[in-house]
Amino acid sequence: MSTAGDARTSLDAALLGEWLPVCNSPDVPAGESRGFVVAGERLVVWRNAPAAGGPAAQPDISTDAHVWRDVCPHRGAQLSLGTVTGGVLACPYHGWRYDADGQCIHIPANPSIRPAKRACTRTYRVEERYGVVWTCLGEPSRPLDFFPEYDAPGARRINLAAQTVRSSAPRVVENFLDMAHFPFVHTGILGDASHAEVKDYEVIETEDGLEARQCRFWQPAGLPGQEGVDIEYMYRVKRPLVATLSKVAQHGSGALHLLLVASPVSETETRAWLVSVFEDEATHSDQELYDFNMRILMQDTPVVESQWPKRLPLDPQAELHQVCDRLSVGYRRYLRERGWGYGTE
Ligand code: FES
Ligand SMILES: [Fe+2]
Structure with a gap:
């Protein structure tokens, strides 16, 4: 079985139903993004910026984690190298900005154009449990309750x-x-x-x-x-x-x-x-x-x-x-x- 290219399409159906760890929760603090590879799929985990006046815990993991495909649909740059502002992740290459649903909402080089619906990245299910950020690359076959x-x-x-x-x-x-x-x-x-x-x-x-x-x-x-x-x-x-x-x-x-x-x-x-x-x-x-x-x-x-x-x-x-x-x-x-x-x- 190949893991080259778009690996997700060639994965076993069984694996697509599994919850898989991506990182420990503190690995991606609020306002940051990081890239990982799970079963051949490049993934970005990012969290919204910390709420003003929110908890001062170190590291701050008080905001929701997102797990997306770590590929900008514009020219394929890694979104995990980008920056988080508010609830938006901006691509490091041409600054396209993506909302929490993975939809591009702003193209700096063409600011008056409303980005097309297909200017979006693939989003994956995410759960945080046992101190771990988990994702499922398909439809979960079982709840994440095994510990x-x-x-x-x-x-x-x-x-x-x-x-x-x-x-x-x-x-x-x-x-x-x-x-x-x-x-x-x-x-x-x-x-x-x-x-x-x-x-x-x-x-x-x-x-x-x-x-x-x-x-x-x-x-x-x-x-x-x-x-x-x-x-x-x-x-x-x-x-x-x-x-x-x-x-x-x-x-x-x-x-x-x-x-x-x-x-x-x-x-x-x-x-x-x-x-x-x-x-x-x-x-x-x-x-x-x-x-x-x-x-x-x-x-x-x-x-x-x-x-x-x-x-x-x-x-x-x-x-x-x-x-x-x-x-x-x-x-x-x-x-x-x-x-x-x-x-x-
Ligand atoms: S590659 Fe992401 S904005 Fe161009
Ligand atoms: Fe051992």
């Missing part, structure tokens, strides 16, 4: 900066669902070579995906000060590119919930989103928790980038599955049954 743990009262929420992984989105998701690599990739943190066995666990199909229960894995010292213990995990596949992991509250530490979303740049390049929710009693600072999760993600990245082929093979005969791979086998089957193609073989 209810985010709203746990009193919890701390930490969004990692999106990390680029030069592999397919399904490879990134599958890595997140895999425990057997802990002793080798996250040695001394999430696992230890002397406790490499994956105890058997159960994978069940749920209404919206998969659930892996009774996952237990030896963890030497997850965070400084912790002792080596069997940790209980609950994995869930929520959408083809969305999974969550909950570490059950135990051994004196509160529950931890992670949301992983693999937002494709192309079929073989992905931006990984990790949103963590800590229901603990603040034994570690937000910065320590951020650094810990980032360290884990950085350890995963080179290994996932090394996997070949970069697209996830969905043929059950491809690659060698073991009992410990129950969840990744289930994930591949889940993608197959949905006719999912993007980023797979």
Whole structure:
């Protein structure tokens, strides 16, 4: 599948129904615009200028985010390089001004001409949830509600900066669902070579995906000060590119919930989103928790980038599955049954 040119027309129908992260909410403060690529589509995210006398929070994300195609219909310049004034985004090249609906309302070089209806850019649906600006390149097939743990009262929420992984989105998701690599990739943190066995666990199909229960894995010292213990995990596949992991509250530490979303740049390049929710009693600072999760993600990245082929093979005969791979086998089957193609073989 090609991602060249107007990629949107060649995308899988299934991908067009997905909510995909574009950026973390604070990445685009009020009055600014920035460009991103999602599934081969250039996108601009911009926010109206801050309301006069509005909140002084830093960064100010009090105004609505817009997600548009990042291409000016006049001569194709990137709108994200333009400027926001009031509720209007002006193109950096010839200054055409676009209102919040993506319609050009002013052409400085021909000020008396009323811009044609087709002088408009493509606008996309946008939602802000879990500290993330999401878009859907087509019609959403499901509501954006897959991380209810985010709203746990009193919890701390930490969004990692999106990390680029030069592999397919399904490879990134599958890595997140895999425990057997802990002793080798996250040695001394999430696992230890002397406790490499994956105890058997159960994978069940749920209404919206998969659930892996009774996952237990030896963890030497997850965070400084912790002792080596069997940790209980609950994995869930929520959408083809969305999974969550909950570490059950135990051994004196509160529950931890992670949301992983693999937002494709192309079929073989992905931006990984990790949103963590800590229901603990603040034994570690937000910065320590951020650094810990980032360290884990950085350890995963080179290994996932090394996997070949970069697209996830969905043929059950491809690659060698073991009992410990129950969840990744289930994930591949889940993608197959949905006719999912993007980023797979
Ligand atoms: S390319 Fe945008 S105004 Fe000309
Ligand atoms: Fe990992």
